[in-house]
């Protein structure tokens with residue numbers, strides 16, 4: 001369970017919030033209106049539990065600098081109410097503090113209460129105890145579910161009202177959401193689904209918050225609920241009901257990652273294209289899902305098998321760094337769009353089709369005109385004559401002309417720095433290389449039956465195999481299934497040639513022990529979460545102990561009735577003796593099974609920095625490697641500087657890691673990403689899909705784990721690892737993430753900003769060419785023509801600087817003699 005520790009409340013923050021006056025939020029067929037003015041809302045998703053309160057101000061500031069005017073978040077019921085009627089709003093679950101952080105920077109907030117959230121979040125954000133209440137049925141016309149949902153949603157709405165956080169009270173919240181993508185699964189519930197949707201709408205309205213409510217992916221949402229679009233592209237989406245604006249609540253900036261899958265990437269050019277198209281065709285509100293993805297700390301990742309990193313290839317990376325050029329390229333787009341707000345939201349809109357997927361849209365308002373030249377053809381650039389000027393529109397791009405004459409932005413032309421991030425060793429190590437941690441260790445206990453047949457700490461005995469979360473309520477990943485079988489001397493199974501145990505499980509990981517001996521481990525792979533475990537074994541005459549340990553790796557979060565997807569040993573457990581064609585089967589499924597939830601080391605809180613664990617013995621010699629079920633502990637100094645910190649867990653198998661008692665999440669470096677499907681180059685053109693532009697094939701799915709700076713003290717930080725599969729901690733290293741190489745590839749007429757991070761300066765400039773340079777960052781080369789003066793100019797103003805700004809034109813960089821539009825390419829080292 002992820003009850004985060006109490007973090008002292010920053011009162012300074014509370015005092016800094018503005019006493020803003022109430023505004024009237026409404027909408028019409030074109031846009032959301034704030035005090036009667038139609039607005040363009042550019043929003044980004046940041047989920048508060050996926051970072052820390054100490055990171056929030058910086059994340060919000062970078063969102064604002066990136067041109068957003070709103071932040072969106074879900075509300076995560078299962079972490080706020082981990083046990084029935086026991087609430088937690090502390091630390092990174094402090095929703096009020098998060099909303100006030102948004103407010104203190106003058107941004108709007110969009111609150112998607114759900115409470116179903118999907119979001120690759122454990123169990124879609126609904127509490128597992130809710131599923132264990134008799135007669136409950138999720139997300140349909142079911143009294144038990146609706147009563148609990150109402151209790152939670154009411155609490156959240158009241159909490160927001162109490163702090164005056166709705167716009168109608170002077171707060172930042174301009175929109176709220178009830179349910180979530182219900183339209184995708186409603187068919188499953190027939191008329192009950194319709195009743196439930198109406199009930200949701202009535203519930204939302206009953207709160208009288210003074211702000212509009214949305215229901216995303218819900219075409220038939222009852223008025224006045226506003227249906228909105230989610231997807232990679234929403235330009236061809238139009239609301240079914242008249243009088244509501246075209247709004248896009250989830251524009252997927254990238255994609256999430258599973259254990260065993262490669263790293264997905266969505267190019268800055270394609271995201272920008274999708275956004276520009278949306279605004280070309282009448283959109284006025286859009287939200288990036290995600291703008292900062294962050295980290296699934298503790299056991300919060302959904303799935304099964306969602307990784308601990310939820311980077312998402314978002315404009316801010318997992319650690320809060322600018323993901324460049326994505327952040328910068330979108331920033332420029334946001335500024336252009338916002339400069340045209342009045343005309344876009346009020347103007348008369350006219351689109352002319354030029355054929356071949358090329359179209360020109362003009363908005364016209366009070367004598368002002370803005371134009372979008374769009375080319376959705378994925379292979380051929382287009383040159384068109386528009387108002388007696390020739391314009392070239394690259395394939396799969398949109399050009400924006402705020403005066404219908406000058407192109408100020410094209411989605412395929414990136415003029416922002418590209419940063420190549422590096423992980424550098426802990427500088428607090430006094431230069432000793434490699435820094436060797438001193439490890440202590442102790443073994444985790446295997447649960448076992450005592451002589452009298454009982455099991456210490458068991459919670460339940462049943463003559464059946466029980467579904468895992470119905471026993472654990474998901475308070476732990478681990479559940480022991482323990483039984484025994486008495487084999488008499490003349491049992492026919494002893495006459496067979498070979499005996500195996502067959503366990504059919506719904507996943508996700510199974511360890512088996514017979515008579516105290518580990519006989520095997522198996523985990524789900526290739527998306528097949530149910531599997532049959534089969535191993536040879538020897539039985540002894542008399543009582544044989546059978547101990548099975550099942551582990552989950554995130555509960556399902558999506559799909560109709562996802563809540564009923566079973567985990568744990570739900571099939572059968574059999575001993576199968578084989579002799580030629582004959583089989584002797586002893587079915588243990590209806591045996592007496594003793595259940596024990598969790599592991600002893602968790603029970604003792606070996607990861608915590610409390611006296612409770614101090615009294616336990618840790619060994620400092622004979623460090624075991626490649627041994628399953630070992631706890632490791634070490635101390636380390638915090639890396640110097642301000643750059644984000646990660647721990648490299650290469651060499652470890654699977655388990656969980658903690659720093660100073662705070663969980664970094666599950667780790668599993670041994671699980672390698674698929675070998676296939678990666679490409680060296682990534683074409684931004686053509687519709688994106690989550691299997692396009694993959695990297696990291698054949699490498700550990702996730703090797704580095706984020707340690708937020710606020711988890712660290714200057715020295716004597718304690719790291720604890722629980723190693724479930726067996727691994728080697730000798731290569732564990734602490735590193736900082738910063739910009740290693742900064743490249744520029746900018747077109748004439750732009751101003752290029754080049755910068756390092758964390759106080760570093762540009763220490764070297766490896767390549768400069770102004771003209772027609774070829775290649776890309778890391779492999780630039782000189783083209784047909786270039787200016788001989790560019791190199792000296794760039795060296796002069798950039799070398800030794802934290803940041804520098806270069807006007808890209810012949811005046812500063814010298815004449816090139818090229819006939820085409822000049823470009824500037826730079827590769828600098830931070």
Ligand SMILES: *[C@@H]1O[C@H](CO)[C@@H](O)[C@H](O)[C@H]1NC(C)=O
Nearest residue numbers: 355356357376377378379380
């Ligand atoms: C894209 O352009 C090519 C070349 O002009 C043309 O053959 C093709 O039909 C176009 N594709 C679409 C979808 O219009």
Ligand SMILES: *[C@@H]1O[C@H](CO)[C@@H](O)[C@H](O)[C@H]1NC(C)=O
Nearest residue numbers: 129132133459471472473597
């Ligand atoms: C799980 O929750 C049920 C009620 O929903 C409760 O009766 C049971 O004791 C809980 N079990 C554990 C292991 O917490």
Ligand SMILES: *[C@@H]1O[C@H](CO)[C@@H](O)[C@H](O)[C@H]1NC(C)=O
Nearest residue numbers: 485486487488489541542543
């Ligand atoms: C196991 O079975 C044998 C023979 O049926 C019996 O004598 C013995 O008491 C049993 N042992 C236990 C622990 O039940």
Ligand SMILES: *[C@@H]1O[C@H](CO)[C@@H](O)[C@H](O)[C@H]1NC(C)=O
Nearest residue numbers: 514517519535536537538539
């Ligand atoms: C079973 O016993 C045989 C003979 O002692 C031994 O060789 C074999 O490894 C054992 N198998 C298992 C699965 O323990």
Ligand SMILES: CC(=O)N[C@H]1CO[C@H](CO)[C@@H](O)[C@@H]1O
Nearest residue numbers: 117118119120180181250256
């Ligand atoms: C509401 C919902 O389920 N939205 C999902 C859309 O798909 C993205 C994929 O990442 C999920 O994260 C969202 O939660």
